[in-house]
Amino acid sequence: MTLLKKFIGKFRPNSANKHQTAPLMSTYARIPVRFVRGEGCQLWDDKGNEYLDALGGIAVCFLGHSHKSISAAISDQAQALMHTSNLFEIPEQAKLGQRFCDIAQMDAVFFANSGTEANEAAIKISRRYAHARGIDNPIVLSAEGSFHGRSFGALSATGNTAIKEGFGPLLPGFEHVPYDNLDAIREYSSNKNVVAVMIEPIQGEAGIVIPSNDYLAGLRKICDDNNWLLIVDEIQAGMGRTGRWFAYQHAGIRPDVMTAAKALGNGYPIGACAARGEAARLLNPGAHGTTFGGNPLACKVGLTVIDTIENEGLLEAASELGEFLKAALNQQIGDLDNVVEIRGQGLMLAVELTTAYENLAMQFLELGLVVNITGGAKVIRMLPSALLSKDQCEQIAMTCKRVLDNNRS
Numbered sequence: 001m002t003l004l005k006k007f008i009g010k011f012r013p014n015s016a017n018k019h020q021t022a023p024l025m026s027t028y029a030r031i032p033v034r035f036v037r038g039e040g041c042q043l044w045d046d047k048g049n050e051y052l053d054a055l056g057g058i059a060v061c062f063l064g065h066s067h068k069s070i071s072a073a074i075s076d077q078a079q080a081l082m083h084t085s086n087l088f089e090i091p092e093q094a095k096l097g098q099r100f101c102d103i104a105q106m107d108a109v110f111f112a113n114s115g116t117e118a119n120e121a122a123i124k125i126s127r128r129y130a131h132a133r134g135i136d137n138p139i140v141l142s143a144e145g146s147f148h149g150r151s152f153g154a155l156s157a158t159g160n161t162a163i164k165e166g167f168g169p170l171l172p173g174f175e176h177v178p179y180d181n182l183d184a185i186r187e188y189s190s191n192k193n194v195v196a197v198m199i200e201p202i203q204g205e206a207g208i209v210i211p212s213n214d215y216l217a218g219l220r221k222i223c224d225d226n227n228w229l230l231i232v233d234e235i236q237a238g239m240g241r242t243g244r245w246f247a248y249q250h251a252g253i254r255p256d257v258m259t260a261a262k263a264l265g266n267g268y269p270i271g272a273c274a275a276r277g278e279a280a281r282l283l284n285p286g287a288h289g290t291t292f293g294g295n296p297l298a299c300k301v302g303l304t305v306i307d308t309i310e311n312e313g314l315l316e317a318a319s320e321l322g323e324f325l326k327a328a329l330n331q332q333i334g335d336l337d338n339v340v341e342i343r344g345q346g347l348m349l350a351v352e353l354t355t356a357y358e359n360l361a362m363q364f365l366e367l368g369l370v371v372n373i374t375g376g377a378k379v380i381r382m383l384p385s386a387l388l389s390k391d392q393c394e395q396i397a398m399t400c401k402r403v404l405d406n407n408r409s
Contacts, residue, residue, distance in 0.1 A: 033365060038065025041385050041392055043370065053370045054382040054396050059204065059236045059348070062263035062305075062314070064385040069308050070266050070301060077300040084296070086289065092299035099306050103245040105254050106274035110283065111294035111302075115235035115261030116149030118271035119198075121288060122231050122257045123153045125275060126196040127173075128282040129229055137172075138195040140231075141188060143179040147205035148198065148233055157198055160205065179203060180211035182218040189226055196229035196257075197222070201247035204236035204383075207375025208350035210343055216251035229256040229279055235271075239263035240309050240386065242346035243319030250345075266305050270298040314386040321388050322346040328397035336404055340378075347388070351380040351400060357407045369399045 035051075037044045041064055043051045056062065063070060077092070084090065097109050112118050123140065130138030142148070146159040155164060156171040159179075164170060177184035179199075188194045197219055203209035216232075223230040232255040237247040239260060244250055246258065256279045261271035271293070275282075292298075309315065322344055329342045329351060340352040356377035357363075364371050364380075372381040380400065384392075 031362060031365065040064040040066075040387050041389075049368070051365065051368045051370050052392055052395055052399075054384045055370045055372050056383050056385050057267060058262070058372065059241060059383040060262045060265070060267055062240055062318075062347075062386055063266045063308055064387040065267075067266065067308065069304050070268075073300050073304040074268065074297065077297045080296075082295065082297045083292070085291075086294060090294060090296055090299065092296045092303065093294040096294075096299040096302045096306075099303060100260075100272055101274060103306065104258060104260075104274050105276070106258065106280070107276040108280040109272050109274040110288065110290075111299065112261075112271040112273065112290055113269045113293050113298075114149075114271045115233075115259060116151050116154045116271070117290070117293065118235065118259035118261055118273040119148045119154045119157065119233060120151055121273035121283070122198070122233075122259050123157060124288055125257055125273070125279055125282050126198075126229055126231065128287070129279060130193075130195040132282070133195070135193055135195060137193050139188075139191065139193045140174050140196045140198050141185060141194060142174060142176055142198045143200070143203070144176050145179055145203055145206040145209065146176075146198075146200055146233075147203070148200075179206075179209060180215050182215065182222065185219065185222050189222070194226070194228060196231050198231040198233065200233045200237065201251075202237045202242070202345060202348060204348070204381075205374060207352065207379035208344060208348055208381055210345055213251075216248055216253055220251075220253040220255075223256070231255060231257040231259075233259050235259055235261045236383075237345075237348060239305070240315050240318055240346075241348050241383070243315055243322065245315065247345070264302050264305060265298065266301065268298060268301040270302050272302075309386075318346040318386045321386065321390075321393065322349065324390055325349060325382075325384075325388070325393040325396060328393050329400060332397040332401040333404055336401075336408065338404055338408055344382075347382075347384055347386060349382045350375070351382075353378045353380070353404075355407075360403070360407075363403050363406070364399065367399050367402060369396060 034046045035043045036046045043053050100109050110121050142157045144159040148154040148157045156174045159176040232248050234246045257275045259273050338354045361373045374381045
């Protein structure tokens with residue numbers, strides 16, 4: 001009996017309580033596949049089945065699974081020192097801080113444990129920035145369809161209403177405008193309470209939504225004209241995924257504040273909030289902190305990730321492989337009547353469909369491919385490793401064709 005036939009109907013949203021065997025809160029309607037080993041772009045489950053991973057832990061494993069350099073860094077540092085406290089100087093944190101600021105063109109960085117925490121730090125910077133200007137009720141503009149995290153500050157900034165349901169009242173001080181619409185931002189120019197624009201350079205959770213070429217540069221100008229901070233959330237798009245260290249670098253701009261996580265740790269938890277100019281000087285001792293963030297082990301991993309991306313030429317690889325995969329997808333499925341668009345930048349790709357098909361992710365798993373379905377269940381999202389081979393790109397495209405052919409009316 002196949003996985004699909006065995007599990008369809010048994011594991012559906014809102015059914016986790018009934019079938020759950022472990023004492024875990026029902027925050028996920030988990031697909032009943034248990035991965036136990038990974039190497040490069042491959043995963044194996046507890047039954048010995050092999051899968052090609054085109055999701056990478058949702059943009060996390062940019063260097064693939066079990067990369068030898070990352071595993072060695074974790075082992076070596078764990079045997080030396082894992083944690084002290086930010087009450088003391090941490091050499092690995094100082095080294096990573098310098099490297100990170102160099103590649104991001106920022107002045108200072110705060111290391112946290114996740115992207116959500118990094119965004120919380122960015123929001124706090126915007127509030128400090130406001131109060132330094134005598135603004136008591138600051139407003140941060142963010143985009144409809146955005147995703148910035150699930151803590152209360154990050155959730156309040158998020159423009160996805162569905163994930164906010166049942167958690168009100170959320171924090172005041174956030175207003176949402178259409179994405180990729182500069183005029184919608186300009187309309188706030190006369191509002192003296194606006195202090196920042198918080199934006200994703202590419203919207204990931206919404207389905208790999210790529211803005212116009214002039215969007216980020218336009219935002220930079222509007223923020224400069226109004227003395228607002230430009231906060232760029234690079235948590236999903238950053239760390240090489242689009243072919244540059246950070247997606248905003250394609251536009252030739254620098255934000256005032258930027259956040260990163262995911263691929264920075266290649267699976268080990270770490271987040272970063274970096275800033276430049278005045279924004280880099282607003283958090284003084286006692287204004288913000290973290291117990292685990294910036295610990296020696298996390299920072300050693302972050303350093304190794306940056307070195308590996310640089311030494312193995314993976315920025316160029318991400319760009320080239322992304323174009324190759326997009327071309328392969330276009331060749332295989334570009335003319336199907338249930339495909340609306342194939343889009344992407346670097347290794348951040350999506351196939352938008354005309355229809356939301358049931359159990360689509362499971363259908364891909366049946367054929368040995370790990371993807372994610374998002375964007376109202378009409379978008380196939382792919383965020384593979386930069387170690388992907390061209391043969392694996394062809395495999396992804398051919399598997400997409402098989403699945404979509406099976407779902408055509």
